[in-house]
Amino acid sequence: MRKHLxxxxxxxxxxxxIAQDQxxxxxxxxxxxxxxxxxxxxxxxAREGQFYLYPKNESFDINGNDINATPTFNMISIQTxxxxxxxxxxxxxxxxxAVIEGAFFGHSDIKVEKPxxxxxxxxxxxxxxLRHAFVKLNWTNTELLVGQYWHxxxxxxxxxxxxxxxxxxxxxxxxxxxxxxxxxxxxxLKIKLSAMSQRDFVSTGPEGAGTQYLRNSVIPEMNMTVQxxxxxxxxxxxxxxxxxxxxxxxPRLLTDSMFITDETANSLSTMAFLxxxxxxxxxxxxxxxxxxxxxxxxxxxxxxxxxxDTIKNYLEYTPLTTLSFWTDIHTNGKKIQGGLFxxxxxxxxxxxxxxxxxxxxxxDIDYLYRISPRIIFNxxxxxxxxxxxxxxxAYGTPDTDGTVINSKEVSNLRFLVGVYYFF
Numbered sequence: 001m002r003k004h005l006x007x008x009x010x011x012x013x014x015x016x017x018i019a020q021d022q023x024x025x026x027x028x029x030x031x032x033x034x035x036x037x038x039x040x041x042x043x044x045x046a047r048e049g050q051f052y053l054y055p056k057n058e059s060f061d062i063n064g065n066d067i068n069a070t071p072t073f074n075m076i077s078i079q080t081x082x083x084x085x086x087x088x089x090x091x092x093x094x095x096x097x098a099v100i101e102g103a104f105f106g107h108s109d110i111k112v113e114k115p116x117x118x119x120x121x122x123x124x125x126x127x128x129x130l131r132h133a134f135v136k137l138n139w140t141n142t143e144l145l146v147g148q149y150w151h152x153x154x155x156x157x158x159x160x161x162x163x164x165x166x167x168x169x170x171x172x173x174x175x176x177x178x179x180x181x182x183x184x185x186x187x188x189l190k191i192k193l194s195a196m197s198q199r200d201f202v203s204t205g206p207e208g209a210g211t212q213y214l215r216n217s218v219i220p221e222m223n224m225t226v227q228x229x230x231x232x233x234x235x236x237x238x239x240x241x242x243x244x245x246x247x248x249x250x251p252r253l254l255t256d257s258m259f260i261t262d263e264t265a266n267s268l269s270t271m272a273f274l275x276x277x278x279x280x281x282x283x284x285x286x287x288x289x290x291x292x293x294x295x296x297x298x299x300x301x302x303x304x305x306x307x308x309d310t311i312k313n314y315l316e317y318t319p320l321t322t323l324s325f326w327t328d329i330h331t332n333g334k335k336i337q338g339g340l341f342x343x344x345x346x347x348x349x350x351x352x353x354x355x356x357x358x359x360x361x362x363x364d365i366d367y368l369y370r371i372s373p374r375i376i377f378n379x380x381x382x383x384x385x386x387x388x389x390x391x392x393x394a395y396g397t398p399d400t401d402g403t404v405i406n407s408k409e410v411s412n413l414r415f416l417v418g419v420y421y422f423f
Contacts, residue, residue, distance in 0.1 A: 083132075389412075
C-alpha cells in the first residue's frame with residue numbers, strides 16, 4: 001500500500017507543480033475531417049487520391065479503349081488532426097512556445113516488388129504521423145524557430161483556401177521541412193532567413209525519392225523571404241513579398257566506372273506573392289519561377305546534360321525549370337463563404353540538351369491548369385464544404401531540352417465534399 005501511495009505521489013506532485021505554474025501550459029486544437037470525392041478519370045495522387053495532383057495520361061487496352069478514363073470514388077478521414085500549442089516561462093530574454101501537430105495521413109502508400117514477382121502494399125494510411133514539431137523564441141522584433149514547419153516557399157499568410165488538402169498543389173509549393181528560421185521585423189517589414197533539410201517531402205535521383213541527395217551535399221537548402229504586411233482596425237490587409245531559394249543535391253557518391261564522385265545538381269528558385277483583404281473579399285496570388293521543384297510537390301526536377309569524363313563517367317546535371325502562378329479569391333462571410341482557385345503551370349525545360357537520365361515529376365507534361373470553385377457553410381464548430389476541381393494536364397513527347405512537344409490535353413473533373421468538426 002505504501003509503495004502504491006509513493007508511486008502516486010511521484011506522478012501527481014509534478015503535475016500539481018506544473019498546474020500551479022501559470023507560465024506553463026498546453027492547449028489542444030484540431031479537427032475531424034471527412035473527405036468524399038468522385039473523379040471522372042484515374043489520377044496522379046497520394047494516399048488513395050486524398051492528396052490529388054493531376055489526371056493520368058491516356059493508356060489503351062488491346063481494343064484501343066482508354067483504361068484511365070475509368071471514374072473513381074472514395075471516402076476517407078485521414079486528414080483528422082491533433083495539435084498541441086505549448087507555452088512556457090521566458091528563456092534567454094524571449095517568450096517561449098512550442099507546437100506539436102500530427103494527423104492520420106500516414107507516411108506512404110507505395111507498392112514494392114516481391115522477390116518472387118508481383119508487388120506488395122506497404123501503405124500505412126491511417127497511421128499517425130508528425131506534421132509540425134518546433135520551438136520558438138520571440139524577442140521584441142526577432143523570432144527564432146527550430147524544428148519541422150512549412151517550407152519557406154509556402155507562405156502561411158498567403159496560400160489557397162481550397163477544400164482539397166492539396167492546397168493548390170502542384171501550382172503552389174507544398175512542403176514541410178526540418179529547419180532553422182530567423183525572422184527579423186522592421187515595423188511592417190519582415191526578413192526571413194531559413195536553413196532546411198528534408199523529411200517527408202524529398203528530392204529524387206538515381207536511387208528513387210529520398211533525403212540522401214540533400215544530406216550528402218552537407219549544405220542545407222537555403223531561403224530568404226522579404227514581405228511587407230499592413231493591417232488596420234477595419235479588417236483591411238495588404239501583403240506583398242518575394243523570396244529566393246537555393247538547393248544543392250548530390251545525386252550519387254560513386255560513378256558507373258566505380259570512381260568516387262561529388263558532382264552536384266544546383267538549383268535556384270524565386271517567387272513573389274500578393275494578398276489584398278477588404279471586409280467583403282480576399283484576393284491572393286503568387287508566381288513561382290523555380291528550378292528542380294520536385295520536392296515542392298510540383299512538376300520538375302533535374303537531368304544529366306553532360307559527361308565531363310568519359311573514362312571515370314563524371315556527369316553534369318542541369319535543373320528543369322517550372323513556371324507557375326495561381327490566384328485565389330473568396331468572400332469573407334462567417335457563415336457562408338464562396339471561393340475560386342485558378343492555377344497554371346508550365347514545363348520550361350532547361351537551356352541545354354539532355355544526354356542522360358532525367359529525375360523529375362511530370363517529365364512528359366507540357367503544362368497544367370486548374371479551375372476550382374468552392375462553397376463553405378459554417379455553423380458553430382461544424383463546417384460543410386463543397387468544391388469542384390477541373391484539372392487538365394497536357395501530355396506529349398519530351399524534347400531534348402526537357403520541354404514537351406506535340407502535347408494533348410487530358411482532363412479530370414473532381415467533385416469533393418468536406419465535413420469538418422473543429423475543436
